[in-house]
Amino acid sequence: MKLGIIGKPQSGKTTVFNAASGHQESVGDYSQAVHRAVIRVPDERVDTLARLLSPQKVVYAEIEFLDAPGFTGKGKDASAPEISPDLKLMDALVPVLDCFSPNPNPAKDVRDLLDEMILADQVIVESNIEKKSRKIKLTGDKAGAKELELLESCRAALDDGKLLIDLDFREDQDKILRGYTFLTRKPLLLVMNIAENDIEKGDLCIEQIARFIVPGECDAAVLFGKMEMELLALEPGDREIFMKDLGISSPAVVKVIRKSYSLLGLISFITVAGPEVRAWTIRNGTVAQKAAGTVHTDMERGFIRAEVIKYDDFVKYETLAAIKAAGKAHLEGKDYIVQDGDVIQFRFNI
Ligand SMILES: Nc1nc2c(ncn2[C@@H]2O[C@H](COP(=O)(O)OP(=O)(O)O)[C@@H](O)[C@H]2O)c(=O)[nH]1
Ligand SMILES: [Mg+2]
Secondary structure (H helix, E strand, C coil): CEEEEECCCCCCHHHHHHHHHCCCCCCCCCCCCCEEEEEECCCHHHHHHHHHHCCCEEECCEEEEEECCCCCCCHHHCCCCCCCHHHHHCCEEEEEEEECCCCCCHHHHHHHHHHHHHHHHHHHHHHHHHHHHHHHHHHCCHHHHHHHHHHHHHHHHHHCCCCHHHCCCCHHHHHHHHCCCCHHHCCEEEEEEECCCCCCHHHHHHHHHHHHCECCCEEEEEECHHHHHHHCCCCHHHHHHHHHHHCCCCCHHHHHHHHHHHHHCEEEEEEEECCEEEEEEEECCCEHHHHHHHHCHHHHHCEEEEEEECHHHHHHHCCHHHHHHCCCEEEECCCCECCCCCEEEEEECC
16 A cells, blocks of 8 residues: 655654654755655554464565655645656555644645645646547547546536545546546545644544545544654653553554555455465455455466455464364355455465
């Protein structure tokens, strides 16, 4: 999964990036540098299985963060923002909202960001409409005419101030639009970046942006960017004590990842294959044969069965032998819908 951190200048993007990744990029300097980090997804189920099975290798799922400056915070008055091209490749965007300065206005900040995203998409739509029209005139291309019509409907929606994620497209249209990697089709996780001495501000700011929240499209999380970044300098034990004192239930990175998974409809399953315990990320609703394909294309092609053990049974019985003796290893066919936390061994033959 790839998450793009965006926001107006000085909203705490790089601070939150540091808090999530453990990097130490400089903050407060209006830098337009793009930062990137790949971090492993903390997963206590993997931790537990690693403890029970003592494998030679433990591999966590990974997530990429991109700290992407380029938005101006000027909303409609902005000219098209200078957005890092990599931002288009992100699965979701994480707007960081300044809720730490004396009179924050996160609702306005969200509106301004949305307007800039719309502006960026309008630029893409315009240039492609122009290119397509020219080509159709030259070649009389029928498929092109359909795509042109689709782009024109996108233009109309954007001109109306709508986000493309709010429109309903057919499967075939969706497929075409995916190629354009529009910003306003990406789900958003709004991060309320609040000051260390101002816990109550979190609820207040959430209230202010509540109207933007739509299941599967936009969610919000509250965190203390600066303090969490600073806490990373402490030893893990001390950090936990501090966090407890401050009423922080889970670290920024855990909150952001958890909410992003649910926003994007993602789950994890775990494979235990000989010497390796490994977590994989898939979309909720993925069938066993497809899930096998995330591990290896051969496993999907030669799929026979999936042997599925519920994570809780692993914790209860502790060894593979005891699980099997208790009849808790279930053989499932290719259409079995993989559940979050399933521990799977794929049987395949090529
Ligand atoms: N008090 C406070 N200051 C913050 C917080 N997050 C960021 N800042 C400050 O805001 C300024 C801008 O932060 P930075 O991460 O560089 O913002 P960016 O321009 O969005 O990348 C810096 O001086 C930070 O120390 C926060 O949670 N609390
Ligand atoms: Mg920055």
